[in-house]
Amino acid sequence: MTLNFAAEVLGQPFQCGQRYTGIGSTGSTVTPSDFRFYVSEVHLLTAGGEAVPVQLAQDGVWQFQNVALLDFENGAGVCRNGTTGMNTQVRGTVPAGSYTGVRFTLGVPFALNHGDPTVAPSPLNSTAMFWNWQGGYKFLKFDTTSSGLSPEKPGAAGPQGPTTRYSVHLGSTVCAAASRTSAPSACQNPNRVVVAFPDFDPGRHTVVADIGRVLAQANVDVNAPQTSPGCMSFPGDADCPPVMGALGLPFDGQPAAGLQQLFSRR
Numbered sequence: 001m002t003l004n005f006a007a008e009v010l011g012q013p014f015q016c017g018q019r020y021t022g023i024g025s026t027g028s029t030v031t032p033s034d035f036r037f038y039v040s041e042v043h044l045l046t047a048g049g050e051a052v053p054v055q056l057a058q059d060g061v062w063q064f065q066n067v068a069l070l071d072f073e074n075g076a077g078v079c080r081n082g083t084t085g086m087n088t089q090v091r092g093t094v095p096a097g098s099y100t101g102v103r104f105t106l107g108v109p110f111a112l113n114h115g116d117p118t119v120a121p122s123p124l125n126s127t128a129m130f131w132n133w134q135g136g137y138k139f140l141k142f143d144t145t146s147s148g149l150s151p152e153k154p155g156a157a158g159p160q161g162p163t164t165r166y167s168v169h170l171g172s173t174v175c176a177a178a179s180r181t182s183a184p185s186a187c188q189n190p191n192r193v194v195v196a197f198p199d200f201d202p203g204r205h206t207v208v209a210d211i212g213r214v215l216a217q218a219n220v221d222v223n224a225p226q227t228s229p230g231c232m233s234f235p236g237d238a239d240c241p242p243v244m245g246a247l248g249l250p251f252d253g254q255p256a257a258g259l260q261q262l263f264s265r266r
Contacts, residue, residue, distance in 0.1 A: 001054065001202050003042065003090040003102065006266070007035050007072040010212030014072050016079035023146075023212060024220040025242075030166065033078040034143040035211065036129060037170075038108050040067045044094050045101030045198060052099070054092040061122050062087045067108055069123035070209075078145075081128065102200040102207075106170070106247075106262070107139040107192035113172065114183040131169075134177040134184055139191065140170040140247075140262075142211050146220040166220045167230035168211065168243055174235065191233055191249055197265045206266045213261040217242035 007014035010022060014035050023030045043051040056063045062071075068090045073082040090104075107113075108124070113136035117127050129138045146166045174188035197207075223229055224238035231240040235252045244251035248260030 001044070001092060001094055003054075003104075003202050004206045005070050005088050005090070006206050006208050007070075007088075008208055008210040008212065010210065012212075014211075016073050016082075017077040020212065024215045024218045026219055026221050028220050029147045030144040030220060031078060031147075032142065032144040032211075033073070034082055034128075034141055035072045035209075036069065036082075037106060037140040037209065038067055038069055038123075038129070038137060039090060039104045039106060040109055042066070042068070042090055042092065042104040043102070044099040044202075045103060045196070045200075046098065047100045051103055052094050052097070054090070054094050056090065056092040059091070061085070063091070064121045064124055065112065067112060067124065069126070069129070083126075100200070101196065101198040102202065103194065103196040104207075105192050105194050106260075107172075107190075108137045110172075110187070110190070113137055114175070114177075131171055132180040133182055134175050134180045136172050136175070136187075138169045138171045139193075140168060142168040144220070164221075164223065165229045166223070167228070167232065168214065169230075169232045170247065171233055173233050189233070189235070189250075191244075193248055193260050193262075195260060195263045200265055208264050208266045209262055210264065211262070214243055214246040216246065216261070218246075 009020040019029055019031050021029045042054040062069050071087045073079040075082040075084040114133050117125050117130045144166050172187040172190050175184035176186055177184035227237045231243040245257030246261040248256050250256050
């Protein structure tokens with residue numbers, strides 16, 4: 001079976017370097033430079049509610065054990081810090097049968113999430129998708145620049161006004177370990193997102209990841225003082241509540257604001 005994915009920004013196909021308007025709470029214009037994410041634990045669902053695991057093809061590039069990397073950047077232009085290779089599919093096998101839905105997790109399982117990426121098999125060898133042994137991998141990586149007119153905005157002025165970098169990096173946080181270079185025993189905030197579509201036919205449907213929906217209530221034109229650009233999932237970052245809420249995740253002691261908005265079925 002093949003599970004197809006597509007990346008969009010407010011309904012428009014994602015493309016490196018393209019300008020997208022009407023983004024976030026200020027209706028800003030953004031120019032993305034990266035969009036990648038890991039999915040794992042892919043299952044097909046039967047009409048009776050049984051979840052049957054998909055055995056991923058061990059291709060040595062995009063898939064390892066039960067983890068796959070979806071990569072929509074091409075390493076060109078503003079995406080020069082990425083890779084030329086792209087991947088928009090998860091490939092594997094399931095027993096013959098009648099299936100009516102699909103379920104997967106955005107993220108890397110704990111058992112594979114904390115280690116040394118320099119000796120890990122592909123696609124877990126991407127240092128661009130890794131924080132450190134303690135935090136593990138960036139489950140979702142979206143980088144962009146935002147062109148707005150807010151006076152609080154850092155950065156040099158450009159043709160469209162002041163410009164700053166805005167990122168959404170999702171990963172596990174508050175992981176108990178002796179140091180950043182030690183694997184943790186547990187993470188207080190796993191930040192994995194389980195996504196299910198009960199009515200889904202891999203032969204006809206596509207999973208759409210629309211980052212514009214995640215940013216709908218976020219102000220991409222400013223950044224909370226003394227924090228990383230955008231939302232890096234860390235507690236205490238005032239830029240994160242609308243982003244984490246749109247990912248369907250609890251944040252900073254507050255329960256999830258609702259269901260995840262990143263993925264939909266087409």
